[in-house]
Amino acid sequence: MSSQPEHLVVVGVSGTGKSTTALLLAERLGRPMIEGDDLHPVANVEAMRAGRALTDADRGPWLRAIRDAMSAAGGPTVVTCSSLRRSYREILRTAHGRVRFLHLVVQPDELQRRLVTRTGHFMPPTLLASQLATLEPLMPDEDGVEVIAAGTPDAIVDEALRLLADAPPPPDA
Template sequence: MTASGVAPGTLVVVMGVSGSGKSTVGVALAQRLGVPFADADDLHPPENVAKMSAGHPLDDDDRHPWLESVGAWLAAHPDGGVMSCSALRRRYRDQLRHHAPRVRFLLLDGPEEVIARRQADRPGHFMPASLLRSQLATLEPLQPDEDGIVIDVGQGVDQVVREYVDAAGL
């Protein structure tokens, strides 16, 4: 156990659609667990950012090298870490697990209206609100064999973190 009482090697991907609060929750969770944090948005190649900024959703060919970078970051943090990453499809999560088999997932879920409101409060973000429906249509819920927990985003960040830590037994 670390000084924070967390088992060493705890890797968590905070996942969900754009605007669900992945980065905010991810930072708070990493602080709570005493591990590094990274935002997968920072690992997108410029071509992906340009495509999304123009209002076009990414396809699997666009996502593959990006997810490889995310998986490499997870693998490079065997002592633990938290990554915010949409990880919308099972195959994307499988790609991350290929790099870090012990990774756990925290799916931030909530009504489209709540998430759309949050997106509207983020001026200047490269992901336009117009892609929310596309992301919601792409989202594949966590499966029973995936190590993960779904938490409603309609509550405060501290409550989300507390709920995750308690449910995950950390």
């Protein structure tokens, strides 16, 4: 058995329930939670607030900050990060320890409904289409699972934990 810490990164487009799911997972697993949105540089937040989609160049420092926070935690964590592309997940995978992904999936019409009713977040609903166009689902060789994020938060977490427990390690683990 490995003594490496496990980091569970909750991924998906805006409105999938990453923060809610991660908070419940952190409570159940007894791990600290790292909220990826809190690590965005101010320029990224202002760009999104203005309705401009982030570029790969914008995302690079943010992803590296999340990776570094995971490594610095000194133990297992639960993390939120959209991680829309495989290349973004590859950056996070370079954190110290095993990095697993939980991809939350919600139908686009439900995402739009959630985003229109959400308050207090810098991500406007107008950027949803850009996120959906950027999204690359987890591939079979990535260490993670996909969960349909419908139902109660507790039910989503129950399903996520079941799937993660049953998931075989990726070929390179």
